[in-house]
Amino acid sequence: MTTDNTTEIGWELYRSYLGVLEEGSLSGAARAMGIAQPTVGRHVDALEKALGVTLFTRSQTGLLPTEAALALQPFAQAMSSSAAALKRAAESQGSGIKGTVRVTASEVIGQEVLPPILAQLQDAHPGLKVELVLTSRVQDLLQREADIAVRMTQPKQEQLIARHIGAVRLGLHAHKDYLHKHGTPASLADLPKYALIGFDEETPFVRAARKQFPLWNRDNFAVRTDSDMAQLALIRAGCGIGVCQVNLAARDPNLVHVLPGSIPLSLETWLTMHEDLRHNPRCKVTFDALLLGLQDYMAE
Template sequence: MDWDKLRIFHAVADAGSLTHAGERLNLSQSAVSRQIRALEEGLNSTLFHRHARGLILTEQGELLFDATRAMTKRLEAAAARIRDSEEEVFGVLKVTTTTGFGTLWLAPRLTKLYDKYPDLKIDLMLEERVLDLPMREADVAIRMKEPSQADLIRKRLMTVQMQLYASQDYLRRHGTPEDIADIADHRLICQTPSAPQVGAGALMVQQLMANNPHSLLSVNNYFGVLQGVLHDLGIGALPDYLTEDFPHLVRVLPEIESGEVPVFLAYPEELRHSKRISAFRDFVQDEIISHRKQLRQLGKI
């Protein structure tokens, strides 16, 4: 099968338009159209339904697009490995992690990585959905459980626990709870029960909800929970990795905490020798060592 025709087909399928695909490829609309017709004739199959607003893939077109998408991701992986020189770290590194960990722990520390590797470009994708690393939806992931996908290199980084925190001003106005039953006199701030989250955190919140908090604020990520706590709205269920960066928060009901949640770093086997992956992995490990040292100095571990 002709690689040029497949490349053009992929651009058209991705753009949904001959004109837009031609602009991406620096080809005229007529040239793109001729290549698509030739590909359809060679396959003896119609790949697009044509209508006034653009192009829609046929069932056969969807099958071919799945194949070209996989090919494109593999080629991107190969190109990334080729671009990684023996001494330099540069280019785009696609990193995925949860919204909470990415906004509250990882992003604030990236200055150190950029200082060391100014030519590195980080594409940070924050979402609870687990992206497909072997299919190159991302290059490297930090997740709150061990990845189950095959052909991945995994490294356990640390463990986190969900604990309860409040601001000093909130506690001055509303008092400090002495036991879990006192939650009935306070506003609980937690992640929305229906939102994707680690099971250990959900179980802790269920335990608290059973004690009928006076009021409730639920948010679909821990960044929102933290903002509620910082603005004196109530007692929040938050991950313990925040204690270094927000030392003025007060931990309440210290006997109430979740089970330990493992944090894993993972990346595809085929990127084992990537300089960008190595640089990012080493940076994260160094930051965790520094994080734990700070916690020891604060008497938190």
């Protein structure tokens, strides 16, 4: 790989390269970025010339990334995250609480628990904007992919501020209509007789949980999905018995806690942000609001 060290490569070239990498074509990248297709093509050509590498090859299905393109991807993504973080920081300058805060959480927490907390936060601070990213992937706060994260694992990085909120209790639940039709299991040994809702592919948490709850294995599931929200929707629809958060299920009068206390499973929950954001007004008020709201949820 040869480069011209005297030439500064503009961020817009990397941005277009990332767009093509993610969309698979010049036209797709142009639509996603809101710029003209020829502009994307010129950016990619200029970046290839500046770096001295070929980034994409043409195929019948679009543009395929080369090994060089894939090798550059994590660095370009870090640049993208930094650029977005810089923009959020710039928006927050001046008096008052304003600007954008990027929060990441799991699907269930993000869709079922955080919305009322965020609604109260925005009532108190109308100038605040929130980007809510729902993913089970641990987004890297060190690379500023997000400002604040609700995580189900304890962060290890020393540069992160982490507050332990508590343990989210998990339990077996079913819709009352399902139990009316099929009866209620009297013990864990009865569970294989019922339609069980569970995962399709194992995760580290699932493997650890199965050691404590051996019956919860793929072969016993009548319905399988790796989406926690889909599992919750299936339980609510009366498809069978599944695992969900006890406090969340308690909000729905149609859901019944089956064999309460029978499964020793919980999710330790942490609220985290980078220590550099400790005194940032927009991040501080958001962190405090999330902490209080999640603590209240745990206490329900």
